[in-house]
Amino acid sequence: MAEYHLQPVVLQGTEAVALTPLNASPREWITCVLADFDAFLQDHASAEKKASGMALSMVSHYPDKPALVRAMVDLAVEELNHYKEVMRLLMAKQITPAADRKDPYVTRLNKLVRKDAAFFLLDRLLIGAIVERRGAERFALIAKHVADPELQKFYAAIAKSEERHWHLFVQLATDLCGHLPVNCRFCELADLENALVADLPVRPALH
Numbered sequence: 001m002a003e004y005h006l007q008p009v010v011l012q013g014t015e016a017v018a019l020t021p022l023n024a025s026p027r028e029w030i031t032c033v034l035a036d037f038d039a040f041l042q043d044h045a046s047a048e049k050k051a052s053g054m055a056l057s058m059v060s061h062y063p064d065k066p067a068l069v070r071a072m073v074d075l076a077v078e079e080l081n082h083y084k085e086v087m088r089l090l091m092a093k094q095i096t097p098a099a100d101r102k103d104p105y106v107t108r109l110n111k112l113v114r115k116d117a118a119f120f121l122l123d124r125l126l127i128g129a130i131v132e133r134r135g136a137e138r139f140a141l142i143a144k145h146v147a148d149p150e151l152q153k154f155y156a157a158i159a160k161s162e163e164r165h166w167h168l169f170v171q172l173a174t175d176l177c178g179h180l181p182v183n184c185r186f187c188e189l190a191d192l193e194n195a196l197v198a199d200l201p202v203r204p205a206l207h
């Protein structure tokens with residue numbers, strides 16, 4: 001997999017500890033994904049493309065925030081590179097890419113964004129962090145359980161990359177709002193996300 005240039009963000013120990021962890025994905029999830037890996041790959045390609053689009057929409061909405069613009073431009077490129085890599089896998093396996101569908105997990109998380117201007121960007125950034133964190137956890141599960149050594153390597157690299165992304169979103173939110181509001185809201189959103197994951201049906205898809 002190609003190397004990308006997104007600046008690594010390392011959260012300090014106390015920062016990471018203060019953030020509520022996400023519960024482990026249900027065991028059925030990895031079983032379901034491995035049972036229909038072609039369908040999973042189709043959904044994974046769409047998810048990477050949407051992640052790139054989301055980063056670009058942040059650039060369009062906040063042109064007056066240069067640090068955010070720089071980070072989101074880099075992120076959009078990195079996610080698009082993930083998309084390219086997954087599309088290569090699909091093509092090599094002669095799998096037809098699927099039409100993009102609404103992701104129920106992301107749709108329901110986005111409903112938690114408070115519309116008040118004081119909170120809107122904070123919530124968008126923290127939901128970005130949570131989606132990336134869940135993605136990192138799930139890609140690492142695939143790296144651990146998939147039989148093909150090439151796929152193991154590929155998903156381990158993707159998991160590392162998504163791990164950096166959730167740290168980046170937390171860092172951007174902290175730079176904007178400070179530690180305390182970030183920690184409090186992240187913990188609230190993580191609790192809601194844990195309940196959401198428990199409620200959603202398991203599919204051969206990222207979420």
Ligand SMILES: [Fe+2]
Nearest residue numbers: 048051079082
């Ligand atoms: Fe990605």
Ligand SMILES: [Fe+2]
Nearest residue numbers: 051132162165
């Ligand atoms: Fe990502």
